[in-house]
Amino acid sequence: xxAVVTSRPDRTVLERFPAGHPRGSRPAxxxxxxxxxxxxxxxxxxxxxxxxxxxxxxxGAR
Numbered sequence: 866x867x868a869v870v871t872s873r874p875d876r877t878v879l880e881r882f883p884a885g886h887p888r889g890s891r892p893a894x895x896x897x898x899x900x901x902x903x904x905x906x907x908x909x910x911x912x913x914x915x916x917x918x919x920x921x922x923x924x925g926a927r
Contacts, residue, residue, distance in 0.1 A: 875923060879907060882918045893918035 882893040900907035
C-alpha cells in the first residue's frame with residue numbers, strides 16, 4: 866500500500882488511481898471496499914485537478 870498522504874485537514878488520502886485506467890474507477894472502488902471491510906470508512910472521490918480517483922477517509926486517519 867502507498868504511504869498515507871494528508872492532502873487536506875479534513876481527509877486522509879489512502880491511495881490514488883489514475884482516471885485513465887482501462888477499468889475506470891473499479892480498482893479504486895475495490896480498494897475502498899476492502900478498507901471498509903477492514904473497518905475504515907473509506908470512500909472514493911474524483912480529484913479533477915490531478916485526474917485521479919482518490920480513496921479517502923474523511924476527518925483524517927482513524
